[in-house]
Amino acid sequence: MSLHPAENAAPAAARPVTSLPRLREMAARGEKLTMVTCYDATFAQLLEEASVDTLLVGDSLGNVVQGESSTLPVTLAHMAYHTAAVARAKRNAWLITDMPFGSYEASPQLAMASAVTLMQAGAQMIKLEGGGVTAETVRFLTERGIPVCGHLGLTPQRVHALGGFRIQGREEAAAALLRADAAALADAGAAMLVLELVPSVLARQITEAHPQMMTIGIGAGAGTAGQVLVLHDLLGLTRGRRPRFVRDFTREPGSEGDAPGLSVAQALRRYVVDVKAGLFPDETLHGY
Known part of the structure; x- marks a missing residue:
């Protein structure tokens, strides 16, 4: 089955190694950034082959790997374990790891200790949730050479x-x-x-107001610098109610439920192509 532009995507081995300056250059020239959650070595290899720009070891592993009802039970040790598994397999993609609940809120010093654990496991950037006093922690980390990704809007923790x-x-x-x-x-x-x-208009406003801070949307419209999806959602593996902003990339748009689907590798490539081409997300779909 042809994937049109996806078949022309550069193989992972041919891609330059993704760095923070390279991501900034891509965003500055208007190239949409792609991010997918990843929790193990096998999928890290598949995501690399699909030329995904950024892998996120998300605390969503609590839901999709551990079977928890929320991300709250995930520990720093869990995050370090999965980060190391992904880091061993990834080659070119940029690797971000979530700071789990309870690992950074008490003080910037606690956040620094947790960040060191995750970066020693292989993370290249850490992500933490919230605004307000979180900004003090972000400043503490960045001043000490830790690249930071923030997270606003719906913050699962x-x-x-x-x-x-x-x-x-x-x-x-x-x-x-x-x-x-x-x-x-x-x-x-x-x-x-x-x-x-968050509403797409608001996400676009924030993106335009802070070009030095690359915005990555999930259920926030098409006006951000890039997009992220949970791997299991992207592959149609979610059980129960699926968020409205999610698309099952193993299915051709408009195909019936019993129609032949795409392979995992094809679906991941389709996601990359559609985000880069501005075909995903649908500006009108928000919410769960």
């Missing part, structure tokens, strides 16, 4: 405080707070920012 998986920033007061948090994170030195489940 705070899902109970947020009242569930709901779009954030719809009302002007909430949108203003998200804009202020994004500005604080950018000022603190965050190089990247995941925006999850």
Whole structure:
């Protein structure tokens, strides 16, 4: 089955090694960045072969690997274990690891110790959730040479405080707070920012206001510098209710449920092609 432009994608071995300056150059020239969650060596190799720019060892492993109902039970040791597995197999992609719940909130010093553990396991950047006082921690880390990705909007580690998986920033007061948090994170030195489940207009505003901080959207429209999906969602493996912003890339758009699907490798390449070409995401689809 032909994948049209995907068949022309550069093999992983032919790609230059992805670095933070290279990601910034790509974003500056308008090339959409691709990110997918990854938890093991086999999928790290497959994602490399699909030329995915960035691999995220997400604490979503609590849901899709460990069978937990939230990310809260995931520990620093879990994250270091999965980071090391991915790092051993990846070659060219940039590797980011989530800081799990409880590993950074108490103090910048605790965050630094946790970040050291994850970077010694192979992470090249760490990701942490929230604005407000989190900016102080981001500044502490970046001043000590730790590349940081922020995360605003729906922050799964705070899902109970947020009242569930709901779009954030719809009302002007909430949108203003998200804009202020994004500005604080950018000022603190965050190089990247995941925006999850926020209105597309707001995500675009934040992206345009902080070109030095690459925005990665998930359920936040097409106006961000790049996109991220959970691997299992992308491959149609999610059980139960699937978020509306997710597309099963193993299925051709409009195909029936019993139609032959794409292989895992083909689906991953299709994701990369469609994000780069602006065919994904659908600007109108938000929410769970």
